[in-house]
Amino acid sequence: MNTQPEAAAARPPVSSARYRPIVKSIVSQRWLYLMLVPGILYYIVFHYVPMFGILLAFKDYSLTKGILHSPWVGLRNFRVIFSSYDFFDILKNTILLSFYRIVFNMIPDVVFAILLNEVRVRWFKRVVQTVTYGPYFLSWIIVYGLVFSFFAPGSGLITNLFRDMNWGEINVMTNPDMFRPMLLLSDIWKNTGFGAIFYLAAIAAINPELYEAAIVDGAGRMRQIWHVTIPGIAGVFLLLLILRLGTVLDAGFEQVYIFLNTLVYSVGDILDTNIFRRGIEQFDFGVPIAMGFFKSVVGLIMLVTANKLAKTFTNSGIW
Known part of the structure; x- marks a missing residue:
């Protein structure tokens, strides 16, 4: 009896097997990763989100028009x-x-x-x-x-x-x-x-x-x-x-x-x-x-x- 198809079906996908150790590590050290969340949120909110304002370097900014609708000046x-x-x-x-x-x-x-x-x-x-x-x-x-x-x-x-x-x-x-x-x-x-x-x-x-x-x-x-x-x-x-x-x-x-x-x-x-x-x-x-x-x-x-x-x-x- 040919059992190769059954063995292949029972074998987990290669992609999931590759990331399984990473997921296991995150779960086992979840409290350490949780402690990183406030720092990550700080940098996202106060450092990365404000980078959107770089657009103003190329615009003639007007308070009434806002960032998106102010005219471009190159x-x-x-x-x-x-x-x-x-x-x-x-x-x-x-x-x-x-x-x-x-x-x-x-x-x-x-x-x-x-x-x-x-x-x-x-x-x-x-x-x-x-x-x-x-x-x-x-x-x-x-x-x-x-x-x-x-x-x-x-x-x-x-x-x-x-x-x-x-x-x-x-x-x-x-x-x-x-x-x-x-x-x-x-x-x-x-x-x-x-x-x-x-x-x-x-x-x-x-x-x-x-x-x-x-x-x-x-x-x-x-x-x-x-x-x-x-x-x-x-x-x-x-x-x-x-x-x-x-x-x-x-x-x-x-x-x-x-x-x-x-x-x-x-x-x-x-x-x-x-x-x-x-x-x-x-x-x-x-x-x-x-x-x-x-x-x-x-x-x-x-x-x-x-x-x-x-x-x-x-x-x-x-x-």
């Missing part, structure tokens, strides 16, 4: 951007501030994490980490208030000290030459404690046997840091560097907008503050959205390029 909004008399000055300010943040903000994070890791008194280490981590939770409004109380022209504590001691007048908040250093120093004070956490976690993951081998070879603390600690955190540093390069045209809108004043526009006005003024204050939506689209394209190119170079030279990247 690349006119982009021509307005690139032909603007101050666009390249604003772009230069944005790139410079971003570059300064990458160079002068990431290095203090690494140095502080290494120094903190070398502290052997546990209670002192915890106190220092808590004190330096605290400013991260302050809003930029509060930070601006602190800076203003010290350096306000004519009434700040340090401004009055310089005047009373006959050391001359000090002008920080309205001086174009001092505006960028003020932004960088306040950003370092606020975020270094938080940034060091990533490197402290990377240091904690280094195999202790590497330090023991270095000690056997006669390496002191500095040699151990140079040959064990720094290579151990290099991967984290590279990962954070790639991510920062992806946001090279995001120079810290909240901080810059709060500290910005008309006397320092020449060195402090960036793409995000210009977008805010055009969109929120002047109700001109097409050009700001086109500028935001330009920022996104540049950020994507920088991210992909940085990741490609990292994988080429170090065999490591974010994907």
Whole structure:
């Protein structure tokens, strides 16, 4: 008796057999996948759905007509951007501030994490980490208030000290030459404690046997840091560097907008503050959205390029 047709009929379809392990894995770990739902919904609602608004970069938007019925203008909004008399000055300010943040903000994070890791008194280490981590939770409004109380022209504590001691007048908040250093120093004070956490976690993951081998070879603390600690955190540093390069045209809108004043526009006005003024204050939506689209394209190119170079030279990247 021929049983081949019956065996073929009893055999499950190839497609269902292929996906059965995946379905079984999802069912067995359903609670973990359920925990992903809020995060996925957040990105869909607040990141992917608003991407529909990119259409406004190619339209002459009218509030009465809405997104779909506003007339198409092609690349006119982009021509307005690139032909603007101050666009390249604003772009230069944005790139410079971003570059300064990458160079002068990431290095203090690494140095502080290494120094903190070398502290052997546990209670002192915890106190220092808590004190330096605290400013991260302050809003930029509060930070601006602190800076203003010290350096306000004519009434700040340090401004009055310089005047009373006959050391001359000090002008920080309205001086174009001092505006960028003020932004960088306040950003370092606020975020270094938080940034060091990533490197402290990377240091904690280094195999202790590497330090023991270095000690056997006669390496002191500095040699151990140079040959064990720094290579151990290099991967984290590279990962954070790639991510920062992806946001090279995001120079810290909240901080810059709060500290910005008309006397320092020449060195402090960036793409995000210009977008805010055009969109929120002047109700001109097409050009700001086109500028935001330009920022996104540049950020994507920088991210992909940085990741490609990292994988080429170090065999490591974010994907």
